Amino acid sequence: MSRFLLIHGSCHGAWCWSPLIAQLSVLGHDASAIDLPSHGADTTPVGCVTLDLYARAIIDAIDAPVILVGHSMAGYPITAAANIAPDKISALVYLCAYVPFAGKTLGEMRRMAPSQPLLEAVQIDADKTSFTINPAMATDKFYHDVDPDLAAWAVGQLGAQPIKPQETPLSCRHRVPSHYIRCLDDRAIPPAMQTTMSHDWPPDTLHNMLTSHSPFLSDPSELAKILSTIAQRAERDRC
Numbered sequence: 001m002s003r004f005l006l007i008h009g010s011c012h013g014a015w016c017w018s019p020l021i022a023q024l025s026v027l028g029h030d031a032s033a034i035d036l037p038s039h040g041a042d043t044t045p046v047g048c049v050t051l052d053l054y055a056r057a058i059i060d061a062i063d064a065p066v067i068l069v070g071h072s073m074a075g076y077p078i079t080a081a082a083n084i085a086p087d088k089i090s091a092l093v094y095l096c097a098y099v100p101f102a103g104k105t106l107g108e109m110r111r112m113a114p115s116q117p118l119l120e121a122v123q124i125d126a127d128k129t130s131f132t133i134n135p136a137m138a139t140d141k142f143y144h145d146v147d148p149d150l151a152a153w154a155v156g157q158l159g160a161q162p163i164k165p166q167e168t169p170l171s172c173r174h175r176v177p178s179h180y181i182r183c184l185d186d187r188a189i190p191p192a193m194q195t196t197m198s199h200d201w202p203p204d205t206l207h208n209m210l211t212s213h214s215p216f217l218s219d220p221s222e223l224a225k226i227l228s229t230i231a232q233r234a235e236r237d238r239c
Helices: 014-026 051-060 072-083 106-112 133-141 148-157 193-200 218-237
Strands: 003-009 030-034 066-071 090-096 122-123 130-133 178-183 204-210
Touching: 003 014, 003 072, 014 030, 014 148, 014 218, 051 072, 051 204, 066 072, 072 090, 072 106, 090 218, 106 193, 130 133, 133 148, 178 193, 178 218, 204 218
Parallel strands: 003 030, 003 066, 066 090, 090 178, 178 204
Antiparallel strands: 122 130
């Protein structure tokens, strides 16, 4: 049995991982998810959220080494957590996630992409401390291959995303083994950008899914199998 901690992406919360947690349990793994500060049920004011606060919340949620999975923007928080407490993390998994390039913010990484498919759906609040996703566009951007009823439920759960963590530069200083899962039908982070961020990684650390930006909802069974394979490798590496 391996232990997983699942970290959600922009505007999401721990709620998005429920189908995957169930599938990992079927495979004999222990998985849990948290709400990052100001997301889901967490009541931290949006304007108080920093990238370091995200990282500290992740570290505080770990009481024994875990495989840490970060979706989308959570590539930055999981990297920050690994920089601070690598001993708490047996492996990192970037699920169609941003991998920090040295000294660059997530916002800068987003602007490096060959296209900006999510930009038209982003609604920045008046004081420019957070943004939301236009509900009318959310299904197309995040959930186009998800069961329509489940997708409608997910759209209703989306919340505000603090901007400050995404405008904070970061570098990868850790030595934690890392894997990347590319989603090849992603309409939020272009697959070409996912390839750019992982192009020089060892082949056995790269995994592909023919899904949207949200495989935890569209194909949780296959995602669980990939994560289980990653867990088996992490166990071998420890021996």
